[in-house]
Amino acid sequence: MPSFDLAPLTLVTGIIVTWILLGVAGVLAPSNLRYVTRVLLPLGGLTALILAAVGVAGMSSDTAARVLPLGLPDLPFHIRIDALAAFFLALLGAVSAGISLFYAGYLRAGEANSPGLTCLQYHLFLASMATIFIADDGYLFMVAWETMALSSYFLVTSNHRDAVTRDAGFLYLLVAHVGAIGILLCFGVLQSGAGDYTFAAMRLIERPTAGWATAAYLLALFGFGAKAGILPLHVWLPEAHPAAPSPVSALMSGVMLKTAIYGMLRVTFDLLNVHMWWWGVLTLSLGLLTALFGVLFAAVQTDMKRLLAYSSIENIGIVLISIGLAITFRAFGMNALASLALVAALYHCLNHAFFKSLLFLVTGSVLHATNERSLGRLGGLIHRMPVVAWLALVGTLAIAGLPPLNGFVSEWLLLQAFLLTPGLPNSYLNMLVPVAAASLALTFALSGYVMVKFYGVIFLGRPREAKLAEAHDAGGCERVGLAWLAVGCIVLGVIPATVILELGNVTSQLVGTNINDSVVASGWLFVTPIAPARASYSPLIFLLVITAVLLIVFLLVRAFYHGRMRRGAAWDCGFPLQTARMQDTAEGFGQPIKQIFEHFFRIERHMPSPFDRAPCYRSRTEDRLWYWLYLPIARAVGRVSGWVGSLQRGRIHIYLIYSFATLILLLLFAR
């Protein structure tokens, strides 16, 4: 029996090794841009594509586990692939294929980091994320987690000559490590003193007392929440994502945040075998606050990448809401409904990975073409960059949750899951949950608002700066990467039934049942998650009818009347001196939201007075939590460090006294 077989686990291990080798190969010729962009990055993309295929196959094959001969003497690396891991591997592979291809066209010489070094960091990032998904013991998980944090830190601070980028990177690393401590402690609680850190052992431990299980759950929520960007540990997201190069932001938003979701799902549904309903309600409330916070702040941003970062916070909040709902259902034993909520969560992870990566890559193209990140200096780019603009439109419609694209499917599934909550036994929950559904609907509507602002201010209208006339469209590799992700959005939106069937394998593993039978009850054309009479949706019919009507009306109008057209000036209401600066700015578009939700923000305004020699108006919108939570903690840490720092006197005598005192103490106590 040959030891090499094509089992998914072996293939995944091979892919991880390939990525590491590609990274090392990049360092061997660090300044050779063509080698990195023509050979290594496309190879990385191809490998990612293979990973995606393996992942999809792995969702329906059996669980496989192995022990690797690496690691500590008494704690070797355990790896395991099951349906959950396979799903996230497929996500990683599919999205990073597009991103790698885009990066091949995007990477330029002359940035602060050499191309080879970037290649190493990038592929290590990918490899570490894949390792997280297949890790089967606490030690390998933490090793991979740290590698992911470090490699992404170096990628974020690629432009390390800029002080703002360095600060953003520091904040990112800080919060990542605070989270890592939480995860470590969580694993510590999970192993319950047995000393065996393998997940297999943790699964089998009986947890009679709710106290330790709750501690483990809360630590997991804290630790993974720090990486996912949940309130109040979200402050690093809006700083790190804009600072990083766009493909890195795409990978971070698209995939890295999902590793945290994977961790939460693994700990909650796999390693912990008790569930309490109040965990679910806590997670749901936290997710609601996060989602609302994210979308409100996104509405007032003027930097396109910060807007997308806050939108990522919102989408992670939505995933958290789904997970909270699943936990609540599971705690009451309603496994089929928990399965529906989980399908909504996983689908939203997949959708978000695709459309957020697409949008971040689009901002990369815009940044390269115009060298501008601020929305106040863009505009009218649909004429200069049509390919990017149309692909960005697909991404915008997807993220706004509009049918027939993919964002709508996961939102629809989540709302259906909410409508089933009246079956819960607890009457407070029965009534609170419709209010939560209302807030969720508000979040969805607001995200539509934000995305219209994003797309409209960047691509539509007139160029707000003269230099935008020289913007160029994206190159070949970049177009392929963008198109791959856009096609993914469309496909995920138009054939949701197939995807849900595959996800059924994952939910079977996590909660024991799946909704596959009801999903295809009316055939593959319609998605009927509960029952055909209850709710059904067919995006393919949507697409076909709208396209057919479009064509029919076009032809009919041309046949009965005419298609004559001429160009003229825009309507100026009698005011002939219209300039491009008179259209809405990003601040202007977000102003109604700012006014209605004033109390959420911390707004500093400087109003002009009649006595100013040079009157100006300034308004800054900031995060209250930064001032309430982080700055006090930073000041306290600074104070404590000051006290500890007073130990350092600079005189040799003091240090000798320290050594002497320690020696005396040891002699006293170690007798």
Added chain:
Amino acid sequence: MNLPIHAQLINLMAALLLLIAFAMLSQRRIMSLIYLFAWQGAVLFANTVIVAWGTGQTHLFYSALITLVLKVVLLPWLLHRLATRLQIQSDVETMINIPITMLIGIVLVIFAFNLALPISQWAQTITRSTLGIAIASVLLSFLMMIMRRKAVPQVIGFLSMENGLFFAATSTTYGMPMVVELGIALDVLVGTFIFGIFFFRIRETFDSLDIGNLEKLKQD
């Protein structure tokens, strides 16, 4: 869905009562508040008549008559006269803005509904499920009293609280003893007269009906 017709009508009246309580929370103009208060009295009157007809308790007809005379005709007329003579037809100021007030209102409604569920399982009347709405409208009127700056809306809030309590009594225990009802009606009438007198005094002292001015009376 198979409740008898009068039970359905009572449910509808309860829903109208809650709607009026919310509408009062969101109203800006004092005249509209007074008209809403009159409508609330009318809903209460209709509800009492329906309960009386449906359960055959004839003393409730007399309560209904008192409600009609007092709360639909007399008190709104008094308040209207007061408002006209005080010339306070302008916008009403609120302590915090209206959307947040409504959100707090929704939270109070959920709280009241959950509070009422175990209680209404003990009551013997057919209208027991409306207890939650009655408690909710009392809480909402209280909220209105807290949230307003001027004096007249606070009085209207106090009066509509009494309306809510009356509704609660009708729905759970088929009304109160006649003596108690007459006593409460008299108290409410006298209270309104006294409020009217005080409004004029406050106006004379401070030149406005803003309750915040009363803080100046405290000793510093």
Added chain:
Amino acid sequence: MIEPVLSQLFQTLLAVLVAPLMLGWINNCRAWLQNKSAPGILQPYRTLRKLFHKDAVLAHNASSLFRNAPYLNFGCMVLAASIVPVVETNLPFAHAADAIALVGIFALARVFMALAAMDIGTAFGSLGARREMLVAFLAEPALLMVLFTPALISQSTSLNTMVETLAQREVALSPGLAYAAVAFVMVLLAENARIPIDNPSTHLELTMIHEAMILEYSARHLALIEWASAMKLMIYCAIGIAVFMPWGIAAAGNWPTLPIATIALVVKLIFAGAGLALLETVSAKLRIFRAPEFLGMAFLLGVLGMLTHFLLERS
């Protein structure tokens, strides 16, 4: 097999062709109530014909998004008309979308119109887009909440099931549905750019919401947009009728009841149109920043409807 297709075609064509008539009826009622002479019920058809004949004039920097948005808008409205059970339930396309997806269709049409408004790059277009999205971001969740109450009653979000369940209940006065009905009327006024949110016959650009979005359109594009707006109004009325007054809608495949259903629909639409005209005449247009409060009230009424349903109808 052929029967459902014919019924579907009949319903879609009915909605498409009758929508301007409804608009004409509402304008007529408004004129009568305001003591003006009415333009005639067929006026919208004449307007459409006039617009189709004209040459389209586009701004110099109009992109293909701008040119295609009216067709897409119209397509979305036709799809919505096929899905809502206007005269008959259980038509073939009706299973393609439930209430939530219907709200999604309206959102898709609205987003495209807003993007097209921002395309030209004048101050009015972006003003209209911003205001329209402001109204939409509260109206859309309000509509969802309104539709959730009947969804909870009929245990389904499919409009067909809602119609069937609600038509077969004994005549019951359901407070939850009453709240939802009030909220629905408020959302209808907001989404269709009627007083008190927006004045459809205003000519002052700074007071426009919906009209400001379509300032740049002319000829056949404008005709399609106006037609689509009329269809949207009629579809909203049809949704309201289907959910709150569902008696008379034919069941699938039940040929003899189809004429009755059509007549019932016409009668209900006449009353709905007159009621709408009355509401418009007695209300004044709100300031733009009172519009979120108006819609917030509708949203809260929808939520209240759901809560009241829980309390009163499930104990």
